[in-house]
Amino acid sequence: DTGVSQDPRHKITKRGQNVTFRCDPISEHNRLYWYRQTLGQGPEFLTYFQNEAQLEKSRLLSDRFSAERPKGSFSTLEIQRTEQGDSAMYLCASSLSWGSGNPYEQYFGPGTRLTVT
Amino acid sequence: AQSVTQLGSHVSVSEGALVLLRCNYSSSVPPYLFWYVQYPNQGLQLLLKYTSAATLVKGINGFEAEFKKSETSFHLTKPSAHMSDAAEYFCAVSTGFQKLVFGTGTRLLVSP
Numbered sequence: 001d002t003g004v005s006q007d008p009r010h011k012i013t014k015r016g017q018n019v020t021f022r023c024d025p026i027s028e029h030n031r032l033y034w035y036r037q038t039l040g041q042g043p044e045f046l047t048y049f050q051n052e053a054q055l056e057k058s059r060l061l062s063d064r065f066s067a068e069r070p071k072g073s074f075s076t077l078e079i080q081r082t083e084q085g086d087s088a089m090y091l092c093a094s095s096l097s098w099g100s101g102n103p104y105e106q107y108f109g110p111g112t113r114l115t116v117t
Numbered sequence: 118a119q120s121v122t123q124l125g126s127h128v129s130v131s132e133g134a135l136v137l138l139r140c141n142y143s144s145s146v147p148p149y150l151f152w153y154v155q156y157p158n159q160g161l162q163l164l165l166k167y168t169s170a171a172t173l174v175k176g177i178n179g180f181e182a183e184f185k186k187s188e189t190s191f192h193l194t195k196p197s198a199h200m201s202d203a204a205e206y207f208c209a210v211s212t213g214f215q216k217l218v219f220g221t222g223t224r225l226l227v228s229p
Binding site for chain 2: 004033035040041042043044045048055056093105106107108109110111113116
């Protein structure tokens with residue numbers, strides 16, 4: 001078990017470009033969450049999946065944002081037509097939703113820091 | 118809706134002193150409460166959690182927190198601060214298998 005991984009760790013893009021981030025959860029975890037963290041703030045929930053189904057989306061997730069988890073394993077988060085306000089750390093977390101483990105615990109990846117110039 | 122308030126964006130202590138980081142929550146249903154720590158340019162690491170069992174919860178690195186329903190609080194403490202404790206600490210609330218709602222964080226500064 002290598003933990004939650006995210007790629008890339010850093011991304012610099014110009015305003016108006018599209019970007020895509022990838023998250024690989026802990027292998028046996030069926031839930032996957034995306035959060036966004038801006039400087040000096042706590043993480044804010046964006047969306048989450050149970051297996052391949054997207055169960056909840058925040059109002060923060062404008063129609064420029066789309067997330068997928070096509071086979072219930074890794075997930076991608078795409079931002080279209082990036083804006084300077086999209087600059088933030090994008091965090092991925094995973095958890096179980098049942099079982100004898102720790103279903104309430106979300107394990108976080110190292111994050112992808114996006115800078116929009 | 119659930120929310121968390123962390124009092125004090127910065128807390129400074131001397132090495133060896135008591136650490137107290139404050140967290141108050143608001144929830145219309147019995148909450149699950151968490152403390153996470155974040156080191157610079159890293160993700161969040163779970164310190165401890167309250168999930169309706171014992172009200173005094175012990176976590177990693179000598180931290181503990183007490184759930185007080187009457188005060189809607191879940192303050193984080195450590196008897197003796199270490200230099201390596203310097204980091205950002207986040208309190209979070211959820212209803213269980215759901216999203217986490219985080220506070221704005223408290224930066225702990227530890228001086229020699």
